[in-house]
Amino acid sequence: MVIISKRLKRIADKILPDSKLADIGSDHALLPTYLAQKNQIQLAIAGEVNKGPYEAAKKQVENSNLQHKIKVRLGNGLEVLDKEEVDTIVIAGMGGGLITNILNQPFDYTGVNRLVLQPNVAEDKVRRWCIENQWKLIEEDILEEDRKIYEILVAERSEEAYEFNQQIFANVMHRLDCNIQLTRKLKILMGPHLINRPTAVFIKKWNMEIAKREKVIEQLSQSNLEEAVQKKHEFSLEVEQLKEVLKCLQRDKQ
Template sequence: MIKLSKRLQTIADRVSAGSRVADIGSDHALLPVYLIQSGQIPSAIAGELNAGPCDAARKQTADAGLTGQISVRQGDGLSVLQPGEADTVTIAGMGGSLMAEILEGGYHSGKLAGVQELVLQPNVGEDIVRRWLVRRGWVLTDEAIIEEDGRIYEVLRAVSVADAEIRNIVVYDLSAVPLQTMDSYVKAGWLYRMGPHLLRKPSGLLMKKWELEHQKLERIRRQVSLSDSPESREKEAALRNEMNQIKEVLACLPTDKPSFN
């Protein structure tokens, strides 16, 4: 059986047993091959936009002897999927904006019909994905944060349920951000950015991710401060405000505090 990277294994661990999986942007089809080899799922669709990765996925599938269980298809996003073909859709390794565009296209075209579970790993823009999930009636049930090869990733699992609107009120309860100095709108923004489940059970890795973000913003602020233009002053003030909010949120979380050197 193939061995997955830590990132892909985290995704695999959140796929429901027995589900039919559509892995969008499957690259070498490592995830579908592993899920079937491990007995976790019965079948899968591996979708890939470009010919090279699509050929690699076909070779990986053939080498594993799984051509009868994995359908490798070339196409854009969820266009490779027919309504009712999959119970779970996995998408990993792309930006949150593109991921949300793919999901939105699938929503409007009916490709998500019958899909009950999404397991998503955006490289950036996790808040964009979380907002899409809420807007389209999905409930975020689980979040994981991991580090691999010097990069920090978040993995999101969501389900489609009839009472999503009610359940999302609980998921995005503003008390998860224990700050009296922030208004409700700002608090909600940080829930989407940092992750409601991650904030409820904060880890050192979550702290590290946002300390690194704080450091990045400080580098940008220093560059902006070199200009005396009104636009630069306004930008610098916005950066300072965001940095202060990061410090406030992290200072309230019950875990080791960041240094903010």
């Protein structure tokens, strides 16, 4: 059995049994190999845009004798897939901007019913893409590994996506005794599911993010330019609200 990281194991847990999987940016094909060895998937397409990782993925599949179950293809993003070939797409381990660029490629999503997305940064861009493109944001997960914090977003295709997502965002912090009116921007930034079920890792991440923003505010304070003053004001308001949210969440967990 191939050994995979805690991050990839958590992603693997989001793949439904008997899925037809596309792993875009597969990098050594570790995820599809692991899932195939567990007999959790029917088949997998491992896509790579660069020749080096493509060859490494082919070698991994061959060494595991899984050529009958995993096809490794060289190409840019979703162009490696044929129509209705898979029902689940994983895009993990890259920036949120790049993930949304891949998702925006000309592609017929017919037959695809699940997305498992793990951006390294700019998670809010990925959330916004799901919301704006008729995907229900059904789950969010967060974990720490090797001093890095990762978020995993799971979305499903649905005609009721708009109503579902509206309800999810409307219910953020609804159960808590907090007099905080979060902006939709902040809900998308932090993640509605993660806010409602805060973990120690989530709290740690946002304490770190507050510290980063406070450094930016300190730098902006050194400029009298109108743009800098405006940005300082925006960051200060965001930091104030983030602190209020964390204070409320931590009080609720006591």
